[in-house]
Amino acid sequence: xxxxxxxxxxxxxxxxxxxxxxxxxxxxxxxxxxxxxxxxxxxxxxxxxxxxxxxxxxxxxxxxxxxxxxxxxxxxxxxxxxxxxxxxxxxxxxxxxxxxxxxxxxxxxxxxxxxxxxxxxxxxxxxxxxxxxxxxxxxxxxxxxxxxxxxxxxxxxxxxxxxxxxxxxxxxxxxxxxxxxxxxxxxxxxxxxxxxxxxxxxxxxxxxxxxxxxxxxxxxxxxxxxxxxxxxxxxxxxxxxxxxxxxxxxxxxxxxxxxxxxxxxxxxxxxxxxxxxxxxxxxxxxxxxxxxxxxxx
Numbered sequence: 001x002x003x004x005x006x007x008x009x010x011x012x013x014x015x016x017x018x019x020x021x022x023x024x025x026x027x028x029x030x031x032x033x034x035x036x037x038x039x040x041x042x043x044x045x046x047x048x049x050x051x052x053x054x055x056x057x058x059x060x061x062x063x064x065x066x067x068x069x070x071x072x073x074x075x076x077x078x079x080x081x082x083x084x085x086x087x088x089x090x091x092x093x094x095x096x097x098x099x100x101x102x103x104x105x106x107x108x109x110x111x112x113x114x115x116x117x118x119x120x121x122x123x124x125x126x127x128x129x130x131x132x133x134x135x136x137x138x139x140x141x142x143x144x145x146x147x148x149x150x151x152x153x154x155x156x157x158x159x160x161x162x163x164x165x166x167x168x169x170x171x172x173x174x175x176x177x178x179x180x181x182x183x184x185x186x187x188x189x190x191x192x193x194x195x196x197x198x199x200x201x202x203x204x205x206x207x208x209x210x211x212x213x214x215x216x217x218x219x220x221x222x223x224x225x226x227x228x229x230x231x232x233x234x235x236x237x238x239x240x241x242x243x244x245x246x247x248x249x250x251x252x253x254x255x256x257x258x259x260x261x262x263x264x265x266x267x268x269x270x271x272x273x274x275x276x277x278x279x280x281x282x283x284x285x286x287x288x289x290x291x292x293x294x295x296x297x
Contacts (some may be wrong), residue, residue: 021224025221049193064180067180070187076171090154090157172229
């Protein structure tokens with residue numbers, strides 16, 4: 001039994017919306033990061049994300065706090081705080097197209113995680129595709145535009161955020177149909193806000209009215225992105241959506257050029273050309289595996 005077309009179309013639609021909102025968030029973060037510290041930016045992202053949830057919290061009452069997955073939600077909030085700090089720091093200090101390209105390694109990390117934590121069997125071909133994908137990552141992180149070779153420590157931040165996002169993707173997919181989405185958003189924003197509050201006080205720089213407005217929009221869009229991810233994941237398989245993630249590179253490269261005069265280097269294009277077929281093959285193999293299991297069932 002294969003995926004229904006309607007579910008697949010809904011998944012793609014919600015994914016495209018999520019990517020558009022994500023690019024808008026990146027632009028806001030990069031502008032805000034010109035004056036505010038990355039930690040302060042993500043604190044307000046989570047805090048205002050919590051504020052924008054108040055109408056839903058009030059309408060549902062105390063039952064919105066009821067969860068059978070408290071430990072899961074706390075851990076996800078902690079991981080979210082760390083991963084979004086690393087991602088925000090990367091967006092501020094690294095060209096947008098490069099950050100987005102590095103995030104393509106999320107399915108590569110996901111495969112490794114599935115082996116060690118879900119005891120999934122992985123074929124030799126998929127392992128080879130994964131290794132080739134990491135080779136593509138090395139082009140981006142070790143080669144500069146002048147072809148000199150040296151690992152740039154700054155790129156540890158987006159690589160680490162990709163790994164942590166992969167962990168969260170596995171966690172979300174596992175319980176997305178078992179937990180209320182507003183409850184998940186609530187605990188995520190609450191735990192992440194409390195986690196980032198103390199560090200923010202050490203780097204505090206009072207935002208202007210305009211900056212607060214942009215940060216409020218960032219918080220709202222952060223919740224919207226998660227909601228769209230939940231909808232996409234519950235509509236179709238994660239592997240079926242993977243090929244469309246590459247459209248975000250075009251968005252980010254275009255916006256990076258228009259707003260920040262960023263032009264992707266040759267090393268980024270080479271890395272992207274290696275990463276794309278590798279992650280596409282992994283998505284295809286995972287989709288085939290899922291279809292076979294559904295046929296047997």
